[in-house]
Amino acid sequence: MVENEVRLLPDDDGSWRLEAYLRQGGYQAARKALTAMAPEAVVAEVCGAVIRGRGGAGFPAGRKWGFIPKDATRPKYLCVNADEGEPGTFKDRLILLRSPHALLEGMLIAAFGVGIRTAFIYLRGEYAGLAARLEEAIAEARAAGYLGPRVLGTEFGLDVVVHPGAGAYICGEETALLESVEGRRGQPRVKPPFPATVGLFRSPTVINNVETLAAVPGIIAHGASWFLGRGLPTDGGTRLFGVSGAVRRPGVYELAVGTPLRTIIEVHAGGPPGGRSIKAVVPGGLSAPILLPEELDVAMDVDSLAKAGSMLGSAGIVVIPDGTPMLDVLQVTARFYAHESCGKCTPCRIGTSWIFKTVDRIRSAGGGPEDLDLILRLADGIRGRTLCPFGEGAALPIRALVTKFRDELEQAVAR
Amino acid sequence: MTFTPSPAALERIEKTIALYPEKLAAILPVLHIIQESSGYIPRDAEAWVAVKLAVEPVRVREILSFYTMFRRVPGGKHTLRVCRNLSCSLAGAEDILDFIKDKLGIGPGETTPDGVIALVAVECLGNCDHAPCLQVNGVDRGPVTRETVAAIIEELKAHG
Numbered sequence: 001m002v003e004n005e006v007r008l009l010p011d012d013d014g015s016w017r018l019e020a021y022l023r024q025g026g027y028q029a030a031r032k033a034l035t036a037m038a039p040e041a042v043v044a045e046v047c048g049a050v051i052r053g054r055g056g057a058g059f060p061a062g063r064k065w066g067f068i069p070k071d072a073t074r075p076k077y078l079c080v081n082a083d084e085g086e087p088g089t090f091k092d093r094l095i096l097l098r099s100p101h102a103l104l105e106g107m108l109i110a111a112f113g114v115g116i117r118t119a120f121i122y123l124r125g126e127y128a129g130l131a132a133r134l135e136e137a138i139a140e141a142r143a144a145g146y147l148g149p150r151v152l153g154t155e156f157g158l159d160v161v162v163h164p165g166a167g168a169y170i171c172g173e174e175t176a177l178l179e180s181v182e183g184r185r186g187q188p189r190v191k192p193p194f195p196a197t198v199g200l201f202r203s204p205t206v207i208n209n210v211e212t213l214a215a216v217p218g219i220i221a222h223g224a225s226w227f228l229g230r231g232l233p234t235d236g237g238t239r240l241f242g243v244s245g246a247v248r249r250p251g252v253y254e255l256a257v258g259t260p261l262r263t264i265i266e267v268h269a270g271g272p273p274g275g276r277s278i279k280a281v282v283p284g285g286l287s288a289p290i291l292l293p294e295e296l297d298v299a300m301d302v303d304s305l306a307k308a309g310s311m312l313g314s315a316g317i318v319v320i321p322d323g324t325p326m327l328d329v330l331q332v333t334a335r336f337y338a339h340e341s342c343g344k345c346t347p348c349r350i351g352t353s354w355i356f357k358t359v360d361r362i363r364s365a366g367g368g369p370e371d372l373d374l375i376l377r378l379a380d381g382i383r384g385r386t387l388c389p390f391g392e393g394a395a396l397p398i399r400a401l402v403t404k405f406r407d408e409l410e411q412a413v414a415r
Numbered sequence: 416m417t418f419t420p421s422p423a424a425l426e427r428i429e430k431t432i433a434l435y436p437e438k439l440a441a442i443l444p445v446l447h448i449i450q451e452s453s454g455y456i457p458r459d460a461e462a463w464v465a466v467k468l469a470v471e472p473v474r475v476r477e478i479l480s481f482y483t484m485f486r487r488v489p490g491g492k493h494t495l496r497v498c499r500n501l502s503c504s505l506a507g508a509e510d511i512l513d514f515i516k517d518k519l520g521i522g523p524g525e526t527t528p529d530g531v532i533a534l535v536a537v538e539c540l541g542n543c544d545h546a547p548c549l550q551v552n553g554v555d556r557g558p559v560t561r562e563t564v565a566a567i568i569e570e571l572k573a574h575g
Contacts, residue, residue: 087500125482126484127541128447129550129555164444164447183468250546286539321505
């Protein structure tokens with residue numbers, strides 16, 4: 001458990017100002033990187049910290065930075081993925097609210113390491129209310145010389161633009177995000193080429209999640225081994241675990257990567273309220289296949305969740321209490337993916353919509369085991385047949401719900 | 416009739432376009448600025464944006480028909496966005512939504528006949544520790560109850 005240590009997320013809401021951030025040693029890591037380290041050393045340090053992407057894919061951030069070609073002639077770009085749309089996820093919102101300068105400092109370090117001079121923050125449309133504070137933090141940083149043409153008096157410069165989304169879950173997918181910044185529909189691109197070589201405006205591009213970048217100053221300030229020691233050797237650091245649903249203390253908890261799911265729910269979030277018990281848990285945002293009460297001792301790291309047949313994803317934990325009709329959970333899940341499929345790949349566009357229609361039909365008019373088989377067949381028809389991970393993200397949780405709660409669902413829809 | 420943005424909106428639009436290496440990239444923020452000042456994206460504004468960004472009008476239309484936050488028809492003076500995803504539904508979002516529908520006499524996607532309140536049912540607003548949650552003109556509220564929602568609606572109606 002991490003207490004009274006360097007924290008990613010300050011507790012009080014007034015801490016977002018530059019002055020407060022500087023009092024906690026803010027921008028010292030950027031100063032160290034820009035004035036005392038070579039760019040390659042910065043990338044090497046972040047590689048050594050094994051910080052795995054906090055957006056959902058879990059790819060090591062340092063390695064991602066290392067893919068950017070050294071001899072690129074085009075300008076390179078940094079895109080911050082602040083399109084936090086994975087249902088059950090609300091951690092990046094808190095970073096943007098309470099610690100925007102940690103994000104900006106992380107961006108500065110990433111940009112210096114990779115040789116980037118322009119960055120875009122893709123802020124989901126529904127977070128427009130956070131834009132003003134973010135813009136103000138950027139203005140504070142620029143006025144104090146932490147952003148702009150000559151950062152900290154060095155030759156290095158970085159400009160930051162906040163780019164507003166407009167309501168499309170798919171734009172959290174990195175190539176859809178690039179399309180959206182370029183001014184088109186957010187529909188994923190064919191990979192390869194990967195964004196590291198052909199990304200934004202056809203240039204080499206780094207795309208990182210808000211939390212990933214906000215953790216970078218700590219890595220540079222205290223070193224890769226410090227960061228690694230706070231988590232697991234294969235998955236370093238602490239993470240922000242968001243807990244919602246049936247718990248006494250819903251909220252975001254900063255804990256070591258690898259903390260058991262049951263500990264997060266029972267100890268930190270206080271477990272289910274007043275005599276309720278847990279029926280199931282979504283461990284990493286809606287796209288993460290559901291876990292049963294006997295599966296909650298799993299360690300919350302990328303590899304352990306994958307082994308358990310689920311996904312750490314965005315680490316947004318949703319606790320479903322006893323008495324919840326799983327047909328309702330299935331309906332909410334199916335509706336979400338049908339609504340958010342971008343329409344580019346036919347198996348996903350048609351599959352998610354048929355699944356939703358089937359769920360809706362059996363929910364209102366009843367059905368039989370063959371309807372549940374149909375849903376499974378449709379889910380399997382999506383898997384592996386889409387350009388982006390949205391297809392898997394829709395098929396796997398639906399499959400898990402139907403498989404793990406088959407008896408209950410059959411009874412619920414029996415005519 | 417051709418669309419003309421207000422001088423203030425035009426100034427913001429020009430500044431926004433200058434932030435990007437390619438004009439088309441400014442389309443989302445530009446459309447947000449127009450919707451903020453006009454309440455929706457009028458048909459004439461689509462053509463205006465196309466000319467401004469030097470693209471075919473279809474480029475603007477395909478954006479408007481893809482991103483759910485843009486409106487091509489006038490909405491309400493106030494907008495209620497009610498979350499109905501998992502965390503909120505566990506906390507009674509459907510009941511809250513039914514209560515609002517009943518209270519306003521309209522369904523999601525509709526606006527009260529007096530044009531005061533538009534109701535939108537949305538997926539996750541990323542405010543799950545405050546479930547059930549909603550947004551009133553973009554401002555987060557939650558956890559809400561039937562009582563707090565009733566008070567919000569009364570307040571919006573009083574503002575007219």
